[in-house]
Amino acid sequence: MFYKFLKYSIQDIQLKKNLFIMVILFIMTMMLFAIIPSHTMILTRWHSVKDFMLLFRYEYFHLPIFLVLLGTFSETNDWTLLRRYTHRQQIAWQKICLVFTVTAILTLIITLGSTFSTYLVKLLIFPINTNYSALFLYIPESVSEGSLLYFIYMYFSLTAISGLLFIVLQQLLKSNFISTIIIMCVVILDQMTISIVPTFFYKSEFTSPISSFLMLVAIIILLTNYIHYLVNKLDFYVRDDK
């Protein structure tokens, strides 16, 4: 059953593959320009792949890209809905599946891109040019080690949660762009006030890895159920079609 939803998600992505390719190229350009030793402006120092990924601020770079992609892919028209599904449950599962597919692909691309750039600096640029200075200055000695796998899991689940929240708001408000803006604002405000997202990224690994792991899983399950509930209540007859 899930194979079918995965197929539909990939179909949704394939329908807008030009945008997808442009986004990938944009990410790659940003990462390559950030490591090429061309200018004297230095923002911060970094050591590992994890540092490098987080230097492109999560709330200004990763999340807007993700939401733009997700919002574009989730604009299916009514004929596609009619052709694909017979039950409301299937629509809900497909939305959830789309979120996870987009998250997985984006995580994969960003991880591979940063790993590639990091190794390029470590193995090629830094040994040749020792007084290396780029936008993000590479420091060979590490300050604090962290597990990359754990970080990728955190990245994946936080992005997936924001995607699921996007679907929830989309069902409640019936508007893709307003829900995107709400989520972007909430994450930016969170970064400046309570900072839940940075806590998960930087601290949770050393203080409470297992409980935060389980907490994220619990939130994902709750949101999944809530999306099912909302889609079951969806009223197709009173829709404001613009």
Added chain:
Amino acid sequence: MLVEYKKLLKNKNFYLVFFTLVLIVIIAAFTGVYTHKEEYQLIQKIYEKDENVLSLVSPHKQWVGFSGASNLASSLYYFIFPALISIALVDSIFRERISGNQNYMFLRMSRKKYYTVKFVTTYITAFLFFVLPLFLGIVLVNLLTNQWDYTTYATSYKSLVEGTIILPDNVFAGDIKVLFSDLLIMSPYVYIAFYYVLGGLFASGYICMGLALSMFIKNHYLVIFMPQIIYIACWGLLTVLGKPQWDPFNLINPRQSLEQLSITAIVVTLLLQHFIAFVIYSMGMRRNRDVL
């Protein structure tokens, strides 16, 4: 033109966007006034009522945009304005094309007039959308702190620039602006009005660029987000390339957080942005010629 405004006034997104912008400004004003009171008391305590120092702590530094990174709502306003304004304005041509209303309009008026009116209306409305809440913010901060006259600050600032003021330390050295210092000497009102108008022109440029691109893109969601995407992408790419002084994000900031700012950069960027918007728009006009 009148018809366009009638259409706008019937659009509920119009009100939603305006109230959101005003809400952000109100939050920024209240936090700004709170910060100002704390700062004033602190400076009073540290410098023991030194009049020169106290004249440099002025509530106009809490106007939206001036307060910068310390005031969260103010930086949020400057970060997200293209997306918010475009919700109300950018899809006007797109929706009329999809619903077929465009064919109906072309029967009544010439194609050239239709597109000109759309462009002009969007330009003016986007400008007002950006500028009006900010001026409301000025009024609100002044009302809350009960200060309307900033000549004391202007004279102190003038002597700060000339180096004749007597200060216990150089805490306020960072207050000296690289550009348009003369305007600040004249009055903080002139300075901020100049920056708000500049920001409004940039905002209109972005929105018109989105309007032009909406004739090429088929996805409604992407059309709405195009101005914000261009804004953030410019910011990211120019920062990564090491040329942040050419980036509109830094140019419209009244705080002038960069050192390498120049007037040429502002003029060139503004003209280039409007030129690109105009070229794309005329290309789109030509592309959609055969609607009937």
